[in-house]
Amino acid sequence: MTIKIIIADDNSFIREGLKIILSTYEEFDVLKLVENGRQAVDYCMQHPVDIALLDVRMPILNGVEATKLLTENTNTKSVILTTFDDxxxxxxxxxxxxMGYLLKNNDPERIRDAIKSVYHGTSIIQDVMLDKIKSNLTEPLLQEESKVDTSQFTERELEIMSYVAKGYSNKEISQQMYLSGGTVANYITSILNKTGLKHRTQIAVYYLTGKVYE
Structure with missing residues (x-):
């Protein structure tokens, strides 16, 4: 069974080059080349696509915005493939x-392996990028942003609240903290009980402002 792929990049040279490279692998079927995120979303809404390779900076709809729409409305998994490591x-x-974030200067085999890993459910972020953002995900920095009374929460609860405030899903939190999805859900339930809040959005606002909003 082949992995169905679309490529979205506003540079025609990159689009065509990626198609040539990926088409040499028998496990891939490049269905469509598009030049912006809007076209990528529209195509995936109408056709079954396994993987969308998305450039970050594209007109009309960029790769980050397109990823959100694809995640919410389709079964397509997004892989950001870019020259920018911002x-x-x-x-x-x-x-x-x-599900993936790679620089375009990778060799074809690495891109191939990343696509296959994402297809099978494994998230891929290059080490160079992960190292670059680690400082933004460490607890001390996140707690400096927090306005909550930390005395009533455990260290784990505060860390989970910080991820919720950044918009992470339970699955993403479990991946970051190496916890099961059920354990993360239990922590969130504990946070809700301690604060009297009702849902995740309120947790995020509370973490960042120290105030409870209905």
Missing amino acids: DAYILGAIKNGA
Whole structure:
């Protein structure tokens, strides 16, 4: 069974080059080349696509925005493939559900392996990018941003609240903290009980402002 792929990049040379490279692998079927995120989303809404390779900076709809729409409305998994290793793009892509984030200067075999890994459910972020954003995900920095009374929460609860405030899903939190999805859900339930809050959005607002909003 082949992995169905589309490529979205506003540079025609990159689009065509990626198609040539990926088409040499028998496990891939490149269905469509598009030049912006809007076209990528529209195509995936109408056709079954396994993987969308998305450039970050595209007109009309960029790769981060397209990832959000694909995650919410399709079964297509997004892989950000770019020349830019900007922290904000990385975090935005992860927040919106991207399963992979790679630089275009990778050799074909690495891109091939990454696509196959994402297809089988494994998230891929290159070490160089992960190292670049680690400082933004460490607890001390996140707690400096927090306005909550930390005395009533455990260290784990505060860390989970910080991820919720960044827009992470339970699955993403479990991956970051190496916990099961059930354990993360239990921690969130504990946080809700301690604060009297009702849902995740309120947790995020409370963590960042120290105030409870209905």
